[in-house]
Amino acid sequence: xxxxxxxxxxxxxxxxxxxxxxxxxxxxxxxxxxxxxxxxxxxxxxxxxxxxxxxxxxxxxxxxxxxxxxxxxxxxxxxxxxxxxxxxxxxxxxxxxxxxxxxxxxxxxxxxxxxxxxxxxxxxxxxxxxxxxxxxxxxxxxxxxxxxxxxxxxxxxxxxxxxxxxxxxxxxxxxxxxxxxxxxxxxxxxxxxxxxxxxxxxxxxxxxxxxxxxxxxxxxxxxxxxxxxxxxxxxxxxxxxxxxxxxxxxxxxxxxxxxxxxxxxxxxxxxxxxxxxxxxxxxxxxxxxxxxxxxxxxxxxxxxxxxxxxxxxxxxxxxxxxxxxxxxxxxxxxxxxxxxxxxxxxxxxxxxxxxxxxxxxxxxxxxxxxxxxxxxxxxxxxxxxxxxxxxxxxxxxxxxxxxxxxxxxxxxxxx
Ligand SMILES: [Zn+2]
Numbered sequence: 001x002x003x004x005x006x007x008x009x010x011x012x013x014x015x016x017x018x019x020x021x022x023x024x025x026x027x028x029x030x031x032x033x034x035x036x037x038x039x040x041x042x043x044x045x046x047x048x049x050x051x052x053x054x055x056x057x058x059x060x061x062x063x064x065x066x067x068x069x070x071x072x073x074x075x076x077x078x079x080x081x082x083x084x085x086x087x088x089x090x091x092x093x094x095x096x097x098x099x100x101x102x103x104x105x106x107x108x109x110x111x112x113x114x115x116x117x118x119x120x121x122x123x124x125x126x127x128x129x130x131x132x133x134x135x136x137x138x139x140x141x142x143x144x145x146x147x148x149x150x151x152x153x154x155x156x157x158x159x160x161x162x163x164x165x166x167x168x169x170x171x172x173x174x175x176x177x178x179x180x181x182x183x184x185x186x187x188x189x190x191x192x193x194x195x196x197x198x199x200x201x202x203x204x205x206x207x208x209x210x211x212x213x214x215x216x217x218x219x220x221x222x223x224x225x226x227x228x229x230x231x232x233x234x235x236x237x238x239x240x241x242x243x244x245x246x247x248x249x250x251x252x253x254x255x256x257x258x259x260x261x262x263x264x265x266x267x268x269x270x271x272x273x274x275x276x277x278x279x280x281x282x283x284x285x286x287x288x289x290x291x292x293x294x295x296x297x298x299x300x301x302x303x304x305x306x307x308x309x310x311x312x313x314x315x316x317x318x319x320x321x322x323x324x325x326x327x328x329x330x331x332x333x334x335x336x337x338x339x340x341x342x343x344x345x346x347x348x349x350x351x352x353x354x355x356x357x358x359x360x361x362x363x364x365x366x367x368x369x370x371x372x373x374x375x376x377x378x379x380x381x382x383x384x385x386x387x388x389x390x391x392x393x394x395x396x397x398x399x400x401x402x403x404x405x406x407x408x409x410x411x412x413x414x415x
Contacts, residue, residue, distance in 0.1 A: 065121025
């Protein structure tokens with residue numbers, strides 16, 4: 001990894017897509033001390049900085065690095081349970097967890113590598129008790145590891161004890177991390193975390209000004225569990241007696257204070273109607289859209305266009321390799337582009353700047369503009385057609401990145 005400190009470098013390619021402003025042909029980014037110092041035509045950036053080192057990527061485009069708003073690094077694709085209904089899949093997952101834990105280091109290292117090679121520069125990862133944090137931290141990506149906790153086995157098993165335990169764990173995990181990697185709390189789901197623990201965790205993290213990750217309104221079985229206390233998840237978690245609330249998962253989440261601008265809610269796929277969209281918009285919660293996972297596990301299509309129209313921040317998430325095909329966020333985004341009939345510009349924004357907005361990190365990453373960290377992906381494609389953003393997205397989806405740069409450091413380069 002190159003050290004970016006004190007160095008000025010110009011990265012240039014046939015096309016530059018800053019996302020926050022229009023595409024630039026023969027564009028260039030000046031990077032200084034890990035941050036973007038200026039953006040423009042190569043000739044102009046070069047003239048103003050004749051001493052800077054130049055990295056030229058011909059036949060390529062430079063775009064902001066992908067921001068993955070919801071991923072799990074602990075799985076490798078070969079070992080996964082078969083796709084099917086969500087509850088059947090989850091049963092298979094639970095059966096495999098103990099065996100999987102033995103491979104955690106290798107899986108998470110390989111998974112993070114896959115994401116980096118696909119041009120990911122920021123990842124929100126969720127794993128039990130933050131188990132994947134060391135591997136995220138070593139990957140070169142910036143990001144957050146959200147530590148999931150399961151109240152019955154955490155602390156003294158009371159809601160207070162469990163939340164105290166995970167808050168302590170997260171602050172312990174936060175020590176000695178690279179500057180742009182942190183640890184936060186995740187309330188795993190409405191069927192694994194009781195309402196009191198969830199409410200308390202949401203309140204405590206919000207008081208601390210910290211982000212919170214949740215899975216919400218994902219599967220038909222979750223919907224049945226929360227509303228009626230019945231169905232496949234109720235069968236698995238029969239001891240979790242708090243279902244049957246008579247409310248949809250979104251209304252339930254709202255009622256216990258889970259929904260707030262600091263919260264990133266993954267999926268929002270099943271049972272999200274007009275009323276739910278209104279609640280989500282009012283609360284300011286952000287959404288992580290994982291269309292491939294939803295399709296693979298028998299969940300509904302998330303009403304993303306309507307959510308975006310309502311002003312809800314939406315980013316893209318790959319989920320993990322046991323529920324989806326890859327950790328390539330651009331590939332995930334192309335699925336969303338086709339599913340919702342988005343143009344390439346919308347797709348590129350969703351994969352980058354909108355993801356950063358969803359996670360509240362848009363001041364530091366998500367677009368190529370002066371002052372932000374130099375986080376970008378170099379993709380092999382000289383765009384030629386009418387929807388150049390879509391061509392670039394497709395190239396990144398199919399072939400990954402030629403180079404991935406995080407905070408000015410080249411963390412991946414295909415030689
Ligand atoms: Zn997930």
